[in-house]
Amino acid sequence: MAFNFEAFLSKVDPSQKYKYQSLTGGLVNLTVRATKLSPFVDGSIFPKHDTLILKYAPPFVAMIGEAAPFSQDRQLMEARALAQFTSPQGPLSDLGRPSSVSVPELLYHSPEEHVLVFQDLGPLLTLYEYLAAIPNETTFTSISAQEACPKIGSRIGEFFARLHSPNSLEQVSIWMSGDVQNPLGKDLVLQAAVMTIKDYLTRFNIPGVHSLSSRVLTDYQRDDLPMERCFALGDFTPGAVLLAVSDGDQPLGIIDWEFSGVGRGPNGDMPQFLASLHLLLLAASPHSPRQSAINLLIQGVCSAYRQHSSKWLPQPHLKLPTGLSVTQRDPEVPSESLQVFRSALILHGRELINNAVEREWPDSPQKESSVLIQEIVRKGAWYIERAGDDIEEMLDATNVEQLLQEDSRIMLRLFGIEN
Numbered sequence: 001m002a003f004n005f006e007a008f009l010s011k012v013d014p015s016q017k018y019k020y021q022s023l024t025g026g027l028v029n030l031t032v033r034a035t036k037l038s039p040f041v042d043g044s045i046f047p048k049h050d051t052l053i054l055k056y057a058p059p060f061v062a063m064i065g066e067a068a069p070f071s072q073d074r075q076l077m078e079a080r081a082l083a084q085f086t087s088p089q090g091p092l093s094d095l096g097r098p099s100s101v102s103v104p105e106l107l108y109h110s111p112e113e114h115v116l117v118f119q120d121l122g123p124l125l126t127l128y129e130y131l132a133a134i135p136n137e138t139t140f141t142s143i144s145a146q147e148a149c150p151k152i153g154s155r156i157g158e159f160f161a162r163l164h165s166p167n168s169l170e171q172v173s174i175w176m177s178g179d180v181q182n183p184l185g186k187d188l189v190l191q192a193a194v195m196t197i198k199d200y201l202t203r204f205n206i207p208g209v210h211s212l213s214s215r216v217l218t219d220y221q222r223d224d225l226p227m228e229r230c231f232a233l234g235d236f237t238p239g240a241v242l243l244a245v246s247d248g249d250q251p252l253g254i255i256d257w258e259f260s261g262v263g264r265g266p267n268g269d270m271p272q273f274l275a276s277l278h279l280l281l282l283a284a285s286p287h288s289p290r291q292s293a294i295n296l297l298i299q300g301v302c303s304a305y306r307q308h309s310s311k312w313l314p315q316p317h318l319k320l321p322t323g324l325s326v327t328q329r330d331p332e333v334p335s336e337s338l339q340v341f342r343s344a345l346i347l348h349g350r351e352l353i354n355n356a357v358e359r360e361w362p363d364s365p366q367k368e369s370s371v372l373i374q375e376i377v378r379k380g381a382w383y384i385e386r387a388g389d390d391i392e393e394m395l396d397a398t399n400v401e402q403l404l405q406e407d408s409r410i411m412l413r414l415f416g417i418e419n
């Protein structure tokens with residue numbers, strides 16, 4: 001499908017002529033970069049910008065077509081989020097400053113034509129592309145990636161801890177007069193990422209399909225706890241992180257805010273994002289520079305998120321008394337943080353399974369017979385098993401013992417559980 005961006009922009013900014021470049025990477029919308037041909041000509045309504053990003057939202061998923069209708073209201077959600085990061089009035093316009101993370105500023109929105117114009121963060125890579133460019137052969141080294149990844153991870157972790165803080169939600173709620181909901185995602189995620197699990201577990205012969213898939217459904221459909229309500233990106237994947245190839249201090253931005261709104265953070269955005277990275281970690285060659293870089297990136301994200309969220313997210317204690325016989329709940333620890341942790345395990349598992357089955361694996365046309373995909377699906381199921389049917393079951397001594405053996409300690413580290 002196509003959209004005439006030139007006809008649109010010549011009406012909005014008639015004093016300027018632009019050239020257009022299609023941007024790949026998105027599935028849902030059509031996105032281009034418009035570059036001014038004569039930036040010194042006066043009269044532009046975007047005087048500070050020589051380049052712009054334009055995004056058109058058709059009434060369906062752009063890559064699929066009319067067979068996949070999708071409300072154009074998704075663009076209102078993205079415009080609303082970008083406006084919050086746009087100075088001087090946007091309540092979150094300083095949020096990314098301490099971690100040097102940018103969110104594109106909103107420059108213009110036409111709800112009638114379903115076009116959004118926003119700040120160009122530059123010709124950057126997505127985090128997927130960045131990681132794919134790190135050598136996956138053990139014979140190579142990549143010192144620069146090893147140095148950059150802890151810093152990149154740390155900046156992402158800090159940004160999201162600040163985004164998910166009660167303070168950010170309060171500021172956004174005031175600014176939006178309380179209407180922070182995003183009505184678009186709920187059913188879509190239910191169909192595309194929750195109801196899928198039963199079938200995927202069955203296809204991979206995972207025991208306990210019924211109980212595992214109903215845990216996923218129940219956790220998704222339950223009402224949010226007051227503690228877990230936060231302003232969330234809503235669909236956090238490595239495709240939402242843009243960055244340059246450099247030493248860790250490079251430009252870094254977060255894009256694609258269509259699913260943003262009040263949602264879940266430590267048990268939403270974070271386990272989802274970390275599941276994509278966990279999958280890439282498992283798929284990387286052992287002892288390769290890529291594997292080590294992804295591992296450092298994950299550690300950076302988790303440690304910084306923990307550090308910057310500790311004020312509002314008490315550490316859940318999986319108390320394992322000496323003798324490993326009885327697990328007692330520490331009465332000091334609010335059970336809400338244990339619930340958030342449990343919910344994070346479920347989401348991390350769910351997203352490992354979805355990503356493993358849905359991703360294109362060029363070497364594995366028969367997914368069910370691929371040892372790697374089987375391993376990732378089993379690992380996903382492991383997280384949902386460890387969550388138990390409730391907190392009591394999760395805190396069972398044998399279960400805690402297994403939980404503490406978590407692969408790469410990703411969820412444990414995110415919640416600051418050190419043992």
Ligand SMILES: Nc1ncnc2c1ncn2[C@@H]1O[C@H](COP(=O)(O)OP(=O)(O)OP(=O)(O)O)[C@@H](O)[C@H]1O
Nearest residue numbers: 023025026027028029031104119120121122255256
């Ligand atoms: N502000 C920006 N600065 C620079 N490049 C950008 C910017 N926003 C988007 N891009 C580029 O355009 C591509 C598509 O953008 P985006 O992922 O937001 O589109 P989308 O259609 O909403 O994606 P999805 O299908 O994942 O929802 C990105 O991968 C990136 O390369």
Ligand SMILES: [Mg+2]
Nearest residue numbers: 028256257258
């Ligand atoms: Mg999008």
